[in-house]
Amino acid sequence: MRIPRALTIAGLDSGGGAGITADLKTFHALGVYGMVALTAVTAQNTLGVRAVQEIDPSIVETQINAVAEDIGVDAAKTGMLSSSPIMEAVARAVKRWGFPLVVDPVMYAKSGDPLIRPEAMETLKRVIIPIAKVVTPNAPEASHLAGFRVETLDDARRAAKVIAEELHPEIVIVKGGHLTGNESIDIVYFRDTGEYRELRAPRIDTKNTHGTGCSFSAAIAAGLARGLSPWDAIKLAKELITTAIKYSLPLGHGHGPVNPMAWLELRAYRADVIDEMNKALSMIEENADLIGKYIPEVQSNLGYALPAFYARDLNDVAAIPGRIVRYMGKAKPSGPPTFGVSSHVASYILTAMKYDSEVRSAMNIKYDDRIIEAAKELGYVISSYDRRQEPPEVKAREGASIPWGTEQAIKSVGRVPDIIYHLGDWGKEPEIVVLGKSPVEVVSKLLAVLRRIDEKSRF
Numbered sequence: 001m002r003i004p005r006a007l008t009i010a011g012l013d014s015g016g017g018a019g020i021t022a023d024l025k026t027f028h029a030l031g032v033y034g035m036v037a038l039t040a041v042t043a044q045n046t047l048g049v050r051a052v053q054e055i056d057p058s059i060v061e062t063q064i065n066a067v068a069e070d071i072g073v074d075a076a077k078t079g080m081l082s083s084s085p086i087m088e089a090v091a092r093a094v095k096r097w098g099f100p101l102v103v104d105p106v107m108y109a110k111s112g113d114p115l116i117r118p119e120a121m122e123t124l125k126r127v128i129i130p131i132a133k134v135v136t137p138n139a140p141e142a143s144h145l146a147g148f149r150v151e152t153l154d155d156a157r158r159a160a161k162v163i164a165e166e167l168h169p170e171i172v173i174v175k176g177g178h179l180t181g182n183e184s185i186d187i188v189y190f191r192d193t194g195e196y197r198e199l200r201a202p203r204i205d206t207k208n209t210h211g212t213g214c215s216f217s218a219a220i221a222a223g224l225a226r227g228l229s230p231w232d233a234i235k236l237a238k239e240l241i242t243t244a245i246k247y248s249l250p251l252g253h254g255h256g257p258v259n260p261m262a263w264l265e266l267r268a269y270r271a272d273v274i275d276e277m278n279k280a281l282s283m284i285e286e287n288a289d290l291i292g293k294y295i296p297e298v299q300s301n302l303g304y305a306l307p308a309f310y311a312r313d314l315n316d317v318a319a320i321p322g323r324i325v326r327y328m329g330k331a332k333p334s335g336p337p338t339f340g341v342s343s344h345v346a347s348y349i350l351t352a353m354k355y356d357s358e359v360r361s362a363m364n365i366k367y368d369d370r371i372i373e374a375a376k377e378l379g380y381v382i383s384s385y386d387r388r389q390e391p392p393e394v395k396a397r398e399g400a401s402i403p404w405g406t407e408q409a410i411k412s413v414g415r416v417p418d419i420i421y422h423l424g425d426w427g428k429e430p431e432i433v434v435l436g437k438s439p440v441e442v443v444s445k446l447l448a449v450l451r452r453i454d455e456k457s458r459f
């Protein structure tokens with residue numbers, strides 16, 4: 001088995017959002033073993049850079065040689081290279097080992113503080129960019145490298161070609177993050193063929209973009225280390241960075257960090273949610289006769305949301321496609337748990353999570369007075385709302401009824417209850433919704449109530 005290995009040759013951001021920490025998170029999120037040649041220590045946070053201590057160029061070079069000689073480097077990236085001697089040391093080591101290099105031509109931190117000495121600008125152009133397989137300037141960096149202001153997509157196209165032809169990297173990506181428009185469009189230019197390609201993603205409205213350039217270039221290096229073609233590595237990096245920005249972290253008082261670990265965490269949490277749903281479905285199947293009696297006309301669903309930070313909309317709630325139906329008197333899930341297939345139950349969950357982020361699961365069942373009575377006897381917190389009281393403006397808004405009703409029920413008991421019910425309205429069947437922290441907890445609560453009803457009916 002080959003373990004892909006990538007090296008970041010970059011600075012430390014004490015705030016953890018950019019530099020080597022962003023790079024290592026990105027490498028590991030993409031399944032690549034990460035190594036470091038540190039070029040500078042910055043005393044930095046989300047507001048700015050307070051101090052910089054450069055690392056001795058010979059130590060930078062020795063770090064690269066040490067890891068390349070022993071562990072091996074499949075691809076590398078550079079970030080903050082602040083002086084000409086550091087750049088020359090890096091170029092010597094890169095040429096010695098011959099691994100593919102992604103260059104993020106870091107010039108300023110997001111805060112506007114400079115991260116490169118003015119005298120080193122020329123060395124960046126003359127010594128570092130020519131040995132790059134891929135160079136990833138943002139619009140201000142592209143302006144410096146191309147020698148004219150980059151403000152539009154047309155400017156970005158022209159700049160990419162000029163940088164490729166004059167400074168000789170194989171591929172130039174002029175990133176669209178600093179441009180305007182409701183899409184973030186990156187221009188990719190291939191020097192050998194003269195071909196242009198574009199990468200598009202919806203622009204995400206957030207100020208928490210510290211470390212974007214670092215994570216993007218690290219992701220390209222990780223893709224190359226994994227053996228992807230440059231174009232596939234670039235596409236992967238665009239997907240990763242879009243996710244990292246979407247789930248960026250509101251930390252500090254300035255530009256909070258992007259979140260490359262979201263790439264990994266989302267996958268892990270999705271798998272956890274499906275596992276927990278399957279455990280609860282087994283409980284339903286083991287008690288299919290009992291639960292079957294309480295499946296309503298509209299049928300039931302059981303939902304479970306991702307943890308609160310990741311639960312943004314209905315697509316972040318897993319439920320049963322085709323619902324849990326009554327078949328020959330028994331409760332039967334129609335399919336495997338899947339994200340984005342519930343609107344009704346998922347809407348209860350997402351609303352409840354606004355009040356208590358731990359309550360991530362719910363199941364709807366048929367209304368029955370005996371359920372409410374047994375739940376009271378078991379000490380459950382029960383609340384209700386009256387669908388007939390729903391304001392016309394709420395009724396008129398698609399998808400607003402359940403959030404409205406759930407909020408009414410929560411507010412009337414001052415917390416998210418175990419059970420919410422309503423007695424119906426014109427064309428709306430009465431229903432009971434059981435809520436809990438996990439689907440196993442929800443089904444356990446439901447079974448406790450149904451067993452109590454059963455016991456009582458025998459005496």
Ligand SMILES: Cc1ncc(COP(=O)(O)OP(=O)(O)O)c(N)n1
Nearest residue numbers: 011012018019109110210211212213
């Ligand atoms: C140590 C260090 N390296 C690089 C940067 C640049 O990161 P950032 O400010 O997020 O800018 P973008 O590269 O994302 O445009 C830094 N601040 N610190």
Ligand SMILES: Cc1nc(C(=O)O)sc1CCOP(=O)(O)O
Nearest residue numbers: 298299301342343344345346364
């Ligand atoms: C109880 C209930 N009411 C519905 C309505 O449309 O009013 S659908 C429904 C069953 C569950 O739906 P889902 O699969 O969207 O969670």
